[in-house]
Amino acid sequence: MAEEFVLSIFRGDAEGGEEVEYHVPRIEGMVVLDAVHHVQAHDAQDLAVRWNCKAAHCGSCSAEINGMPKLMCKTRLDEYQGETVHIQPMRTFPIIKDLVTDVSWNYEVAKKIPAFNPGVAAPFHMQQWDVDRIQEFHHCIECFLCQDVCHVLRDHHEQDEYYGPRFMVKMAEFEMHPMDRADRIPQIKNEGGIGLCNVTKCCTTVCPQHIHITDNAIIPLKERVADRYYDPIRNFFRKLGGKDENAKQETPT
Amino acid sequence: MAQASQPGLNRPKTQAGKMPYWVEPVFTIIAFSGFVIYALWEVLFHNMGTYHNYVSPFFSPDIAGWFGLHILTALYVAWMPLIFRFSCYYYRKEYYRAFSFHPFGCAVTEPKSHQTRHYNGEWKINNLHRYTWFLAVFVLIFLWKDVVQGFIFSNGFGVGIGSLILLINAILLTGYTFSCHAWRNMIGGRKDCFSCTTTHGPKQKPASYGIWQRVSALNVFHGWWAWASMFSVWIADLYVRLLMMGVIHDVRLF
Amino acid sequence: MNIETMETHSFDVLVLGSGGAGLRAAVEAASEGGVSVAVIGKSLLGKAHTVMAEGGAAASIGNLDAPDSWQTHFYDTMKSGHYINNYRTVEVFAKEAPSRVLELEQWGAVFDRTPEGLIMQRAFGGHSFRRLAHIGDRTGMELLRTLQYKAISMDIKVFQEVTVTRLLMDGSRIAGAMGYYRSDGHFVLFKAKAIVLATGGWGKLYKVTSNSWESTGDGAAMAYRIGADLKDMEMVQFHPTGMVWPPGVAGLLVTEGVRGEGGLLYNSEKERFMVRYDPERQELSTRDVVARSIFKEVQAGRGTPHGGAWLDISHKKADFIKQKLPGMYEQFLTLGDIDITKQPFEVAPTCHYQMGGVQAQAETCATTIPGLFAAGEVACGLHGANRLGGNSLADILVFGRRAGIAARDYAGALKSDVTIDESVVEAEVARVLEPFNRPDGENPYAIHEELQAVMSAHAAIVRSEDDLKVGLGKVLALQERGRRMGTSGSRVYNPGWHAVFDVENMLMLSELIIRGALERKESRGGHWRSDFPDELPEMGKWNFVHQYSADGDRVQRVPVPEMPPVLAEICARPVAPGRESAAGTSQVPPRKG
Structure with missing residues (x-):
């Protein structure tokens, strides 16, 4: 077994840059982030990397390892035995420096989502089997790897038209909450741009929390949008009955 | 949003012990193309799909016959499963990846030509997937009738290779049809709360929850069902066709 | 500026x-x-x-x-x-x-x-x-x-x-x-x-x-x-259960929920040693007790291969573990190659809380x-x-x-607006930029590593007068070196520069921890002195308060506030309120499984 790992880390900023090679001694069970820290402490003090918990709880250390969006703290180096490991910043977001990108766009989107709006006061009576579904979405650590890999944002730069997988999950979390009274379907369809998702499932593939983003969040939301907007028969009956069966109270703003 | 040109690889490197990213879409291209070519040959050049008690899934139900038509009979049936599959959420993934490179693989940079053409997302027509589901169920009922018929030979009950193929085909199609995302929404996915409406008290899980949960469990493997049932239809039809052409002979197991 | x-x-x-x-x-x-x-x-x-x-x-x-x-x-x-x-x-x-x-x-x-x-x-x-x-x-x-x-x-x-x-x-x-x-x-x-x-x-x-x-x-x-x-x-609280192996993840938290959901601790002789240290609460004893117990077991030569204790929840159903402890399951599987639904895993105390x-x-x-x-x-x-x-x-x-x-x-x-002394701001700007003047100064990462080593050796779970004094000397020496920390590169997202201020703060607080520990000549809770192994009622009357002064830290004894009778009465009870009926049997809820 090799005694060291070879890392090729992108060094640079918005002006440009290049990959620089570093050698890191091998420690059993070491993850990519450990190696980056080693480089920081010994070879390049100013190597910029964002990280917090080093336990896959906070979702800070997102990067592209050998071209795949991953968490550096959760990627074992022994997976890449004998290879040079290329580490680059997330591609979808503007680079600040080295491995750090400007993810502020995500926080702008987050602000657009109306707060949870329960009709009644806690304590709620909810069965575990009723909340299992939304608890899956609560696993999200906001690492934004799904946003990074989503081709709508990554290749087509439709940031103004589509909120991205993370926020589809967030909206699903509120929309499917047994107690939420806000009507979120129009936002999901219009400003949220759910139609831009073509269910190619890369978000699900890269999710470090194994959330079934496409199958359990986006597609069910697409179906709810279809219920409301694209189902002529339901529309007909809705008009006939004079009531909107999907209608919940509008969110107070 | 302004984008500077970003560093990074244009496609992920293949990790040791794992398949390269292009294997899946290339397989999809080959399999889909093969099936479509086969289906065209079958639909356009044949008017019959029955061999004794075996009916090919391409020709069932005999809608053309109901109207007294005898030409291109498979066309009257084939469009139903075709649009069901075309609007299927799983197939969308496969064809958007393999045929329109949106994207070809995860973290694979899309071709240059995509930069000049505006990306508009999905076709809105796909939202009608729910209606195609009913068509698929309609066809499926007849396929189960054919399964039963496949076990009844001129001399009574029996089991042939063909009967088993038709049976397996019907099972796989049923799995595929009832793991559908649109069906999952119809059967309960659109509800936020199951316990809120139950009449058996809040602790009892209502039947609708049980069904939704089972559909959800099947749904996890929707892609598997999709592939398996596509191949089973292919094999079932080919089997009947080869019997009709006299290339092979059915084996009666008992 | x-x-x-x-x-x-x-x-x-x-x-x-x-x-x-x-x-x-x-x-x-x-x-x-x-x-x-x-x-x-x-x-x-x-x-x-x-x-x-x-x-x-x-x-x-x-x-x-x-x-x-x-x-x-x-x-x-x-x-x-x-x-x-x-x-x-x-x-x-x-x-x-x-x-x-x-x-x-x-x-x-x-x-x-x-x-x-x-x-x-x-x-x-x-x-x-x-x-x-x-x-x-x-x-x-x-x-x-x-x-x-x-x-x-x-x-x-x-x-x-x-x-x-x-x-x-x-x-x-x-x-x-x-x-x-x-x-x-x-x-x-x-x-x-x-x-x-x-x-x-x-x-x-x-x-x-x-x-x-x-x-x-x-x-x-x-x-x-x-x-x-x-x-x-x-x-300082040391959480009894941190990951031990592999070294890359040493210290990573293993939630107390593992024990809360029924996980049991064993030493290398397959003995449930917590029964010995705290017969009533066993695994669900307080963190100071459990951490100390694991430490003692390791000292006594009954530790696991990498110096910890075995924690085992594999007697519970796999589905239960995956539902109640999904993060732990995943953490051990990806980082430690261990399936906790099937096998025990090593844990050892890790610094957790102040x-x-x-x-x-x-x-x-x-x-x-x-x-x-x-x-x-x-x-x-x-x-x-x-x-x-x-x-x-x-x-x-x-x-x-x-x-x-x-x-x-x-x-x-507050009626009036606050005013800020400009000279203080200007001085602070100069101070913060100073590390750039010393591109060959002390490496903040190296100082941090040394500080961690000192604190872990001299002021961790077990402490003694001599050890603490040696530690204090080392910390003061590091503080001296810390004044010469330097950095290179630009101000754009420069972690080396950021680290300088983190390390400065840690150097200061380390000193206070050691000085406080020297004052508290007893063992109490998270503070365990090998030279004063008992909890002393006299020391329990005091908190130690640190005040900044130009010539160094001033530690003062201040009395712990005295409880009014109604609260004192609650604390004086032999069993917790509400558990009186169970007092004859056991202090803890019955352990399931």
Whole structure:
């Protein structure tokens, strides 16, 4: 077994840059982030990397390892035995420096989502089997790897038209909450741009929390949008009955 | 949003012990193309799909016959499963990846030509997937009738290779049809709360929850069902066709 | 740098720290409108160390165990803190925790449910009843995420990735803070009528720690420098169960929920040693006891191959483990190649929490500096000598809110605007830029590593006079070297430069921990002296308070506040309130499985 790992880390900023090679001694069970820290402490003090918990709880250390969006703290180096490991910043977001990108766009989107709006006061009576579904979405650590890999944002730069997988999950979390009274379907369809998702499932593939983003969040939301907007028969009956069966109270703003 | 040109690889490197990213879409291209070519040959050049008690899934139900038509009979049936599959959420993934490179693989940079053409997302027509589901169920009922018929030979009950193929085909199609995302929404996915409406008290899980949960469990493997049932239809039809052409002979197991 | 051209903001209430306590304070401060509120975080929003809290939030809601009450929670917390807690802080805490937890549910947190559909509660070390409201093993994340989305839906300005290096005064009262944006290094000045300190702990002082890089004690160090009193600094909690192997993940937290859900501890001789150390509570004893027990087993040669104890939950059903402890399952599978549903795993103590911190009043969280309030791990008073698991998440909710109210009221009552001394700002700019003048200066990473080694060797789980004195000498020497820390490169996202200030703060707090530990000549809670192995009633009457002075740290004994009779009576009971009927049999709820 090799005694060291070879890392090729992108060094640079918005002006440009290049990959620089570093050698890191091998420690059993070491993850990519450990190696980056080693480089920081010994070879390049100013190597910029964002990280917090080093336990896959906070979702800070997102990067592209050998071209795949991953968490550096959760990627074992022994997976890449004998290879040079290329580490680059997330591609979808503007680079600040080295491995750090400007993810502020995500926080702008987050602000657009109306707060949870329960009709009644806690304590709620909810069965575990009723909340299992939304608890899956609560696993999200906001690492934004799904946003990074989503081709709508990554290749087509439709940031103004589509909120991205993370926020589809967030909206699903509120929309499917047994107690939420806000009507979120129009936002999901219009400003949220759910139609831009073509269910190619890369978000699900890269999710470090194994959330079934496409199958359990986006597609069910697409179906709810279809219920409301694209189902002529339901529309007909809705008009006939004079009531909107999907209608919940509008969110107070 | 302004984008500077970003560093990074244009496609992920293949990790040791794992398949390269292009294997899946290339397989999809080959399999889909093969099936479509086969289906065209079958639909356009044949008017019959029955061999004794075996009916090919391409020709069932005999809608053309109901109207007294005898030409291109498979066309009257084939469009139903075709649009069901075309609007299927799983197939969308496969064809958007393999045929329109949106994207070809995860973290694979899309071709240059995509930069000049505006990306508009999905076709809105796909939202009608729910209606195609009913068509698929309609066809499926007849396929189960054919399964039963496949076990009844001129001399009574029996089991042939063909009967088993038709049976397996019907099972796989049923799995595929009832793991559908649109069906999952119809059967309960659109509800936020199951316990809120139950009449058996809040602790009892209502039947609708049980069904939704089972559909959800099947749904996890929707892609598997999709592939398996596509191949089973292919094999079932080919089997009947080869019997009709006299290339092979059915084996009666008992 | 000219103060005129510096980016300047004015707020009524400025919250330092975007973890649970900080966000809860901001939400409260902004809840009535008319008060401008800002939150500053060293990281991105939603990444604070609160996400690492796993087990749950302790609140006597009594959904599973109806006899639970605030009195029992009070009793447990005082007992676990070995009675050097501020009783009034504990009282406020125990009474208010349930409504704070319910409030979270109102804001969108989805706790695990009981069969009745209410918030599920789990057993935890040192709690007399099943008390921890939880969401699997990621309760802190749920709590932080809920507060994060609550905060952004309100009129609160959030500054992400801003390091504050100094608190500013207007005479004797607080007037603001200054710091720089980590992204490009430009300075920013905040004028504020009131400041809530919610900067968390300083677990990064130790080599083996469950804490994230942020836990460098910035808030406590800054407050200390401007004259706030720090208390109980010697009280450092070592969580009994951190990961041991592989070395890359050593220290990573293994939630107490594993034991709460039925996990058992064994030594290398397959003996359930906790039965020996604490026959009543066994695995669910308090953290100080369990950590010490594991330490002793290893000392006695009964440790696991990598120097820990075995923790085993594989007697439970795999599905149960995956549902209740999904994060742990995943963590061990990906990082340690261990399937915890099938096999036991090694655990050893890891630095986890600081009971000590900025002295804060119970009702208002006010510190000794007018206008400065402290909440959460940075504050001191609630946990005494040992924190109960689950009390920190409830702590940040209860006192985050109280600090928010107090800061809002204080700022509202303040007639005049604050003024800031320009020369102080200019001097601080010069100080912060100084490391760039020393590109060949001391490497902050190296100093940090050495500090961790010193603290781990001389002031960790077991301490003694001689050891502490040697440690103190080493820390003082490191402080001297620390003055020559340097960095190279630009101000754009330069972690080497950022580290200089983190390390400065840690060097200062390390000294206080050792000085406090030298003063407390007894063993109590998290503080274990091998030369004074017993808990001494005389020492239990005192807290040690640290004050900054030009010629070094001044440690003073101040009396632990005396409880009024009604509370003293609760603490004096032989069994916890509500458990009287069970007293004859066992002190703990029956262990399932």
